[in-house]
Amino acid sequence: xxxxxxxxxxxxxxxxxxxxxxxxxxxxxxxxxxxxxxxxxxxxxxxxxxxxxxxxxxxxxxxxxxxxxxxxxxxxxxxxxxxxxxxxxxxxxxxxxxxxxxxxxxxxxxxxxxxxxxxxxxxxxxxxxxxxxxxxxxxxxxxxxxxxxxxxxxxxxxxxxxxxxxxxxxxxxxxxxxxxxxxxxxxxxxxxxxxxxxxxxxxxxxxxxxxxxxxxxxxxxxxxxxxxxxxxxxxxxxxxxxxxxxxxxxxxxxxxxxxxxxxxxxxxxxxxxxxxxxxxxxxxxxxxxxxxxxxxxxxxxxxxxxxxxxxxxxxxxxxxxxxx
Numbered sequence: 001x002x003x004x005x006x007x008x009x010x011x012x013x014x015x016x017x018x019x020x021x022x023x024x025x026x027x028x029x030x031x032x033x034x035x036x037x038x039x040x041x042x043x044x045x046x047x048x049x050x051x052x053x054x055x056x057x058x059x060x061x062x063x064x065x066x067x068x069x070x071x072x073x074x075x076x077x078x079x080x081x082x083x084x085x086x087x088x089x090x091x092x093x094x095x096x097x098x099x100x101x102x103x104x105x106x107x108x109x110x111x112x113x114x115x116x117x118x119x120x121x122x123x124x125x126x127x128x129x130x131x132x133x134x135x136x137x138x139x140x141x142x143x144x145x146x147x148x149x150x151x152x153x154x155x156x157x158x159x160x161x162x163x164x165x166x167x168x169x170x171x172x173x174x175x176x177x178x179x180x181x182x183x184x185x186x187x188x189x190x191x192x193x194x195x196x197x198x199x200x201x202x203x204x205x206x207x208x209x210x211x212x213x214x215x216x217x218x219x220x221x222x223x224x225x226x227x228x229x230x231x232x233x234x235x236x237x238x239x240x241x242x243x244x245x246x247x248x249x250x251x252x253x254x255x256x257x258x259x260x261x262x263x264x265x266x267x268x269x270x271x272x273x274x275x276x277x278x279x280x281x282x283x284x285x286x287x288x289x290x291x292x293x294x295x296x297x298x299x300x301x302x303x304x305x306x307x308x309x310x311x312x313x314x315x316x317x318x319x320x321x322x323x324x
Contacts, residue, residue: 006124006281008038010054010099013071014045014078014106014113017258018132018144020266021071024105026062027274028128033059035282040099044074045106046081046113049090054097066267069147069259075106081113084120091121100124101281103274105143107131108306111289115302124286126277127302128270132258133179137307138300139291143273146265148175148257149185155253156190160223167220169211169248171237175257176227182257183227184316193222193324196236198229199313208243210324215246272297 011028013021025041032039041061043053055061065072080086094102101124104114110127117123129136132148152174163170172192174182180197187195194210196202211222226236233250241248262270269292276290276297289305291298 006037006100008040008097008099009101009103009278009281010040010042010094010097011057011073011103012042012045012048012105013073013075013130014104014110015075016107016131017070017075018130018142018266019069019147019258019260019262020143020270021075021105021130022062022065022068023262023267024128024130024143024270024274025071025073026066027271028103028278029057029062030059031275031278035278037278037282040097041073044076045078045110046086046090047076047078048074049093050078050080050086052093052096054093066271067261069261071105077109087116087120091117091123094123101126101286103128103277103281105130107133107142108136111136111302111306115287115306118287118302124281125302126280126286127289127305128273128277129289129291129305130270132182133176134181135179136289136291136305138289138293138298138305140293141265141269141291143266143270144258144262145181147260147263149182149189150263151260152182152186152253152257153189155256156186156192156223156225159251160190163221163223169222169224169237169240169244169246171224171226171233171240171248171250173226173228173233173250173252175253177229180227180230180313183225183230184312187225188316188319190223190225191323192225192320194224195317195320196224196226196230197313198227200317202230204239204243208240211240211244211246215244
């Protein structure tokens with residue numbers, strides 16, 4: 001489809017929400033309007049396409065949302081969209097509303113959905129990296145990752161006060177089912193003594209041996225950060241408490257990491273990427289994901305962007321080991 005054929009763009013948010021998504025929606029809508037295009041918002045992501053939940057959007061639709069967490073378009077995970085039947089329903093909705101191209105804001109699952117629309121049905125699509133896990137290729141940062149880490153770190157700083165005051169072992173569980181990004185960042189940023197992530201196996205016996213050795217030298221308190229996909233905090237606390245005989249507590253931070261006012265880096269990133277996505281579609285380019293590398297806009301094929309990355313893992317583990 002050439003740029004002259006694109007008259008209307010759809011935008012959706014999919015998967016887990018993240019701070020900064022609203023800034024991305026705002027940028028897509030107003031950038032498209034500035035090019036003389038119409039814009040449609042799809043409610044609840046791919047499921048909204050299946051259910052024909054589509055609304056027109058204008059300048060006022062996105063007024064005063066740049067500083068709001070979550071997403072005004074709502075979001076959902078759609079198992080139905082993974083089927084051929086669900087995808088055909090979604091495509092029929094796009095055609096019904098005369099939507100010529102789609103901007104998808106989401107993580108790896110959302111990217112795979114966009115890739116299916118492109119590869120199976122040749123539908124023009126561009127994706128923005130909206131995930132707190134910061135685990136997509138082609139970008140140094142994803143929308144929401146800065147704010148999620150900041151939120152988790154603030155909570156852990158408060159927990160550390162109790163860790164030291166009561167001289168206990170604390171296990172703190174953060175989000176990251178398949179990615180250890182948040183756990184890595186907050187573990188190093190908070191001065192945690194141990195890190196558990198899905199990308200690397202761990203050994204309870206080695207962890208407990210370190211704790212006992214530290215205890216013998218006078219180090220009573222100990223803080224362990226685990227990503228939810230590596231191990232659940234209650235299980236880790238029970239295992240360590242049983243093996244060491246030391247009082248061990250756990251805290252699950254949960255969904256507080258997804259919400260809240262987006263920090264400046266997430267607002268700015270989302271704004272830049274939203275405009276870049278529209279620019280690509282106007283130029284007749286699709287099947288791309290936009291990101292930033294070394295602060296410059298970076299564009300990669302969706303097939304490349306779907307791959308995961310965690311290049312800092314070994315460096316972070318070394319830092320924790322050296323600084324404990």
